[in-house]
Amino acid sequence: MPSGGCSRVDGLPRVAIQAMNVGIVGLGAVGGSLGLDLRAKGHWVLGASRQAATCQHALACGAADRASTDLSALAAAELVFVCTPLAALAPTVAALAPHLEPSTIVTDVGSVKAAILEAVAPLWPNFVGGHPMAGTAESGLAAARAGLFAGAPYALTPTESTPPASCRQVAALAESLGSQVLHCSPQAHDRAVAWISHLPVMVSAALLQACASERDATVQPLAQTLASSGFRDTSRVGAGNPELGVMMARYNRQALLASLQQYRRSLDALIACIEREEWQALERWLQSAQAIGSAFDSRGG
């Protein structure tokens, strides 16, 4: 096996990564991209997928050194990324557990953390919750690409029961891919992504639904013809993967509902402003939105 690489991320200590046996369960866009980058860094990548065709594809495109439909093929892994959809995460860890050494670190890439940790930590104590904020518009292995994680935030959500050395190991691996690693509680993570990821999906989907309610035979096609980049941008995430949207709502239900209810209050204030023709108040409200947008732009990844 080649010797391990070494990576430096600004503001973070230099971390030497020894080449490892890394397992990846779920060879989709994220799992496949991890495989491409980890192999490029000299790690030995053991892939697993329910589909034999996906395993073949992963070997052919260089996303894994070995790939199997059988989870026992990951027995030699020192660290396993579980990259399945959220609903399959806990069952996958349960199925995987009998095949692993107790020293094996298991981590995930799911967009919700509290519910996942609650379900998975009892199944595998050596578990580190993770969420790389890197995605692709498309799903599946065909959408995998090298360098997907470079420059993107990568949240880790250790709890009191998470072994600190395991968290450091996952952090080092993520940093070696160019990610900006940050640590937070699962609860803070879930509230934050409810605001900036899950709420936008719902707001954007509701925009598409509202537009489709127009029944006038002239106005509906006219709206479609006149729609330009502003509409496309605002409606893009609402037209994304429906299954993923359901998972966000199921597994982050409480935080998403709180965000939606606050959003509805913002909308109600806006509607009242326009109904009452309070144009100065509306201008202040839009100026404030502009300032909030700038604050996000200057912080965002």
Add this chain to the structure above:
Amino acid sequence: MPSGGCSRVDGLPRVAIQAMNVGIVGLGAVGGSLGLDLRAKGHWVLGASRQAATCQHALACGAADRASTDLSALAAAELVFVCTPLAALAPTVAALAPHLEPSTIVTDVGSVKAAILEAVAPLWPNFVGGHPMAGTAESGLAAARAGLFAGAPYALTPTESTPPASCRQVAALAESLGSQVLHCSPQAHDRAVAWISHLPVMVSAALLQACASERDATVQPLAQTLASSGFRDTSRVGAGNPELGVMMARYNRQALLASLQQYRRSLDALIACIEREEWQALERWLQSAQAIGSAFDSRGG
């Protein structure tokens, strides 16, 4: 003066455009872009702005052949584009009228049409309502660019009192810039842009306002750090020019309120679905949003 160019737009008749004296009042992003393209087509462009510095800039950057702070300088214009903000449109036409020949065609580029036509048509009967669906994120002459209108829809909203020859003349000029000209009633236009332009601005601004309501000292900066392209796209138009947003709401109030109320109903249905944990219904709703998004993508400009 150079002889006029000739332009062919797919599906439209070949239209020969004689070189004309074209006036442009308001030398911002849209007015300036019109000036650049019209001069390139061989027209003689007479610009007007309230700011002497803007007049100088327009001459320097090639957006006008002559530029003045005095509307009487547009006396020789055969066709005038009024490119001021919506609130200044009717006062500008009133101030311009004494200087023009009755044969002069006046048109505008405002994003609302019914209220504008109601105010402007009595001031200048030879008026053609227009709305090029081409904009820039920035405003002002510095944001002007050649080719802004190429490939973009350009709505014209003639009424029973609009001289048909004047409408044809504006259409020919717009087509010569590469625009896809379409005709509709001012009312249909305003309902369509309420859905695809004005509602998205409000939906997107409400998203920013809702996110800013998060007061937790950990969650707020975490949300800003984790926000990525999905959030930026969904919130972009909500962080746009506040004055323009107020104009949309003032001049298209009725259509915008109808769209906002329908949007709130869509949002309420969604919230109820998540509250009741009706995941199959949520999946169908998101699948339907995805299909609506595809319909817009296949039609949109």
